[in-house]
Amino acid sequence: MSLQELENTIAKLPPDEFAKFREWFWEFDSAQFDKRIETDANDGRLDSLADAALRDRANGKSTPL
Template sequence: MMTVETIEKQIAELDNVSFAKLRDWFIEFDHARWDKQIEADSNNGKLDFLINAALAEHQAGKSRDI
């Protein structure tokens, strides 16, 4: 397995086109991981406090139509 330092060195040696491709891939990869984590947290009830807080504010008349 490669170390982070090895990967960093290889990234630093990329030409601009390859670096742009890597950057675009990494952004998509990072977003996909984030989406999976949010979905898992939601399915496990870890975000219920946000729903409850929003519903409480709405019921207290603190929301408005957008």
């Protein structure tokens, strides 16, 4: 199925089915994002960001949330 066919199929969903699809896709997309973050963290790709944040915190450049 092409992307265009998928888009057309989704566009034709009745509102209740579209709501179910939207919820499913949100969960699917979130899981994919979480996997990517975990992989990047395990591979050290986020180390420089973490180091910069810790440096800023130590230098008083952060604010409480």
